[in-house]
Amino acid sequence: MKNITVIGAGTMGNGIAHVFAQSGYNVSLVDVSSAQLEKAIATITKNLDRQVKKELIDEAGKNAALGNIKTYTSLEEGGAHADLIVEAATENVDLKLKIFGDMDRIAPEGAILATNTSSISITKVAAVTKRPDKVIGMHFMNPVPVMKLVEVIRGYATSNEVTSTIMEMSKNLGKVPVEVNDYPGFVANRILMPIINEAIITLHEGVAGVAEIDTVMKLGMAHPMGPLQLADFIGLDVCLSILRVMHDGFGNPKYAPCPLLVNMVTAGKLGAKAGEGFYSWTPGSKELIVAPSFQ
Numbered sequence: 001m002k003n004i005t006v007i008g009a010g011t012m013g014n015g016i017a018h019v020f021a022q023s024g025y026n027v028s029l030v031d032v033s034s035a036q037l038e039k040a041i042a043t044i045t046k047n048l049d050r051q052v053k054k055e056l057i058d059e060a061g062k063n064a065a066l067g068n069i070k071t072y073t074s075l076e077e078g079g080a081h082a083d084l085i086v087e088a089a090t091e092n093v094d095l096k097l098k099i100f101g102d103m104d105r106i107a108p109e110g111a112i113l114a115t116n117t118s119s120i121s122i123t124k125v126a127a128v129t130k131r132p133d134k135v136i137g138m139h140f141m142n143p144v145p146v147m148k149l150v151e152v153i154r155g156y157a158t159s160n161e162v163t164s165t166i167m168e169m170s171k172n173l174g175k176v177p178v179e180v181n182d183y184p185g186f187v188a189n190r191i192l193m194p195i196i197n198e199a200i201i202t203l204h205e206g207v208a209g210v211a212e213i214d215t216v217m218k219l220g221m222a223h224p225m226g227p228l229q230l231a232d233f234i235g236l237d238v239c240l241s242i243l244r245v246m247h248d249g250f251g252n253p254k255y256a257p258c259p260l261l262v263n264m265v266t267a268g269k270l271g272a273k274a275g276e277g278f279y280s281w282t283p284g285s286k287e288l289i290v291a292p293s294f295q
Helices: 010-020 035-054 059-067 092-105 122-126 159-174 188-204 208-221 227-234 236-250 261-264
Strands: 003-007 026-030 069-072 086-087 112-115 135-140 149-154 176-181
Touching: 003 010, 010 026, 010 035, 010 135, 026 035, 035 059, 035 069, 059 069, 086 188, 092 112, 092 122, 112 122, 112 159, 112 236, 122 135, 135 159, 149 159, 159 176, 188 208, 188 227, 188 236, 188 261, 208 227, 227 236, 236 261
Parallel strands: 003 026, 003 086, 026 069, 086 112, 112 135, 149 176
Antiparallel strands: 135 149
16 A cells, blocks of 8 residues: 555645655645646645644655656546546535546556545445445645544445455554544534534524634633634535535434525625635634624
8 A cells, every 4th residue: 555646636635645645655636727736736745844844754755745746637648557536626526526436447447436525425426336345534724734633434234344444544644543433424514513503503693693602612612723714714514515424314403504604605705715705714813703794
């Protein structure tokens, strides 16, 4: 297990590529956009520089990590010799099903196919392949180079051998893997998203304002970040997608997304990446300013 292919060069994909490369694996980073690949390498370089500044690694370690990464705009080129392929594309079921079909066709017979999905069924994506026993979930947390947890999700047919391999590999990355079974939202988002949704409902019903809700959760529950700030950081569209997966999967009204969340996503107020969600986000500023809509 030396050659790793990561599909998707966005926030999660470049973070996953970073940690594998820093741990000595040969990484092929694949994205349809060459501009996105250039941006990903710039981000990885910046994050490695930050680690050098904090004396977590030295300059030689940074250069070695960057030297372990090659970029491709074609899965045929980037995935043909992979021991493990980690899909980190947009959280969209149809897109993931297509990618897994392509991964199964292109990857060597013995390769393991993993997805970084935060909620979509591992069993469902495995079903479009001829190797469901070798399909597994590796749900990294954002930011990947910093956060220790990896949810390792077993699909219905995932083998014990593949699960053990991915658990050990996650430890080799300096992560703490936790094995969970394949049900909507897994563990992290099954618990987190209802908290975020309830915070949005509390705002929607006028119980308290944005800053007040987040302050209660930070000071009263010792959360490092309030649920509305966290929702902005995750992306409100991602939160909505996960809630819909759980609502559809369980058929339980307690997972129904708040209408305010639906409206905000429809209006393009997606959080930090869009510049506005529950807060206004200014590039380079760490100051939290409640968005005009909620002032």
